[in-house]
Each structure stands twice: as C-alpha cells, then as structure tokens.
Amino acid sequence: MNSIENEKDLSPEQRDELFKALKTRFEKNMSRHSDLEWANVEAKLEANPDKLWSLHEMEKTGGEPDVVELDSKTGEYIFVDCSPESPKGRRSVCYDQAALDARKENKPKHSAVQMCIEMGIELLDETHYRELQQLGSFDLKTSSWVVTPEHIRQRGGAIFCDRRYDTVFMYHNGAESYYAARGFRGLLKV
Structure with missing residues (x-):
C-alpha cells in the first residue's frame, strides 16, 4: 500500500465519528429519504470502505452529507452536501x-x-x-x-x-x- 492510500485510510475513531454523524443526520432528516433504511445504507458503506474517506472530506469541510436517493438502476446511494449554506x-x-x-x-x-x-x-x-x-x-x-x-x-x-x-x-x-x-x-x- 502506498502513502497516498494510507493518507486516505480513516482511523477507527474517525470512522466511528463519521458513521455516528451520518446516522444521526439520516435519522433527523427522514423527509429526504423516507423510503430508505439506515441499516441498508450502513451495509453499503461497510462494503465500500474506499468511499468513507470522501464522505469524511465532505463532512470535514462542512458539507453535512446525507443520502438523498437510491439509484434504482445501479443500486447506489447518492450522498449530497446538505449543509444549509454552501460548505x-x-x-x-x-x-x-x-x-x-x-x-x-x-x-x-x-x-x-x-x-x-x-x-x-x-x-x-x-x-x-x-x-x-x-x-x-x-x-x-x-x-x-x-x-x-x-x-x-x-x-x-x-x-x-x-x-x-x-x-x-x-x-x-x-x-x-x-x-x-x-x-x-x-x-x-x-
């Protein structure tokens, strides 16, 4: 593994903080995704750990990412910056x-x-x-x-x-x- 890949690995603490923030935001804003369940989103994130770093960067820069859609064709969850103002x-x-x-x-x-x-x-x-x-x-x-x-x-x-x-x-x-x-x-x- 090269140093760039290492830089994109989250520590266990960062990972836990990110999951906690995402879950809390998901549950507070069910109107954005009323037909989705957090357990399915979490499972998808667990299966795609390479995406966690990007979500962490979105969070770190003030974007407040949240799930806004499940693409029925690809099965991908779409996260978008949902901060009230531009991050x-x-x-x-x-x-x-x-x-x-x-x-x-x-x-x-x-x-x-x-x-x-x-x-x-x-x-x-x-x-x-x-x-x-x-x-x-x-x-x-x-x-x-x-x-x-x-x-x-x-x-x-x-x-x-x-x-x-x-x-x-x-x-x-x-x-x-x-x-x-x-x-x-x-x-x-x-």
Whole structure:
C-alpha cells in the first residue's frame, strides 16, 4: 500500500465519528429519504470502505452529507452536501484549475473542480442542484458553483446557483472569480 492510500485510510475513531454523524443526520432528516433504511445504507458503506474517506472530506469541510436517493438502476446511494449554506470549508474558490492558472494576482487558494477531484466527489450539476432544493431551502445567503457546460466554459464563463425569494436561480460569472459567499456542493455515489 502506498502513502497516498494510507493518507486516505480513516482511523477507527474517525470512522466511528463519521458513521455516528451520518446516522444521526439520516435519522433527523427522514423527509429526504423516507423510503430508505439506515441499516441498508450502513451495509453499503461497510462494503465500500474506499468511499468513507470522501464522505469524511465532505463532512470535514462542512458539507453535512446525507443520502438523498437510491439509484434504482445501479443500486447506489447518492450522498449530497446538505449543509444549509454552501460548505464553509469550500468557499472563496474559483471554478477550475484553468481559471486559477489564468488569474495573475489575488489568486484564491483552490478551485471547485480540483477540490472535487481531490476529494473523490462530483460537482453538482444544475439538475442535481435543483433536485436538492426540492428537499429544503439551501443557499439562502451563499451560492454554489455547478457543472458548467463546455460551450460556456470555453468562453471563460462558469455558472453557479443559489436560492432567493423562494426561487432557485442560475447565474454566470467569469470562471476565475471567487467570493467569500460562494463555494460548491458535491455528490458521492456509494
């Protein structure tokens, strides 16, 4: 086992804390997954320990991941960041590495797309973002980058979403922009 794999292993204490947090959140928010049972989710997590590190990273950065769906075709549980606002540990980032590289001064520390890759999660697309908003009211004070169509990205832009006036909005910005109130939400299939 190489050192990168070792870095992605959770200690027994971290693992126990993660399971406890996930179970508590699952049970507190049954409206997100009323037809699912925690025992089945837990068994799936036990069978896929490689996914625990990614869930831990989602949790550690303030995402409050929770199960929002069971994909009937693949049998995978879909975890999404369900924090009320865009995860605190993932804000003030530009859209992707190309945008970060293009920025000459006042660079942010990271980009949303690269953080997703490093965390082993997917960036929400607009459809997933809108589906999440059906489960509650998210990003009332913040906004979240979402997957940007290539034709927009090629022109230097990127898209983000938020919820204002009880409506979900999609906007655009230069991909190199970053704001203290903009982060991103991720998705993990287990």
